[in-house]
Amino acid sequence: MQEDLERRIDDDTPALTIYAQMGAIMDHDTRDRLGELGGLPTLVLHGHEDALVPVERARELAELVPGSRLVLLPSCGHVLATDAEEDTAFAILEQLDRCSLHL
Numbered sequence: 001m002q003e004d005l006e007r008r009i010d011d012d013t014p015a016l017t018i019y020a021q022m023g024a025i026m027d028h029d030t031r032d033r034l035g036e037l038g039g040l041p042t043l044v045l046h047g048h049e050d051a052l053v054p055v056e057r058a059r060e061l062a063e064l065v066p067g068s069r070l071v072l073l074p075s076c077g078h079v080l081a082t083d084a085e086e087d088t089a090f091a092i093l094e095q096l097d098r099c100s101l102h103l
Helices: 002-010 015-027 031-037 055-064 085-101
Strands: 043-047 069-073
Touching: 031 055, 043 055, 043 085, 055 069, 069 085
Parallel strands: 043 069
Antiparallel strands: none
16 A cells, blocks of 8 residues: 555646646546447456445446456556556456457
């Protein structure tokens, strides 16, 4: 956690960006269109211990995208790349392998 916090402190993203992102999250809802993704190889990757976005939202997303695959990373929070770097990379590479089989 300390290492992750230090990386974020070193990030020079303007504070206004964070507020703009929060506003976009609050106003953006395309759940009614997710069915259009049916047939596309879709991976829903989510940290099981995510305190920012509950795991139930990942399950909902996977249910709304026909044929998607849900992977929940144990002992992982919101920041997959630092909370579970190897498991995240493995899940993405596995998904890419699955996609290449359908070409």
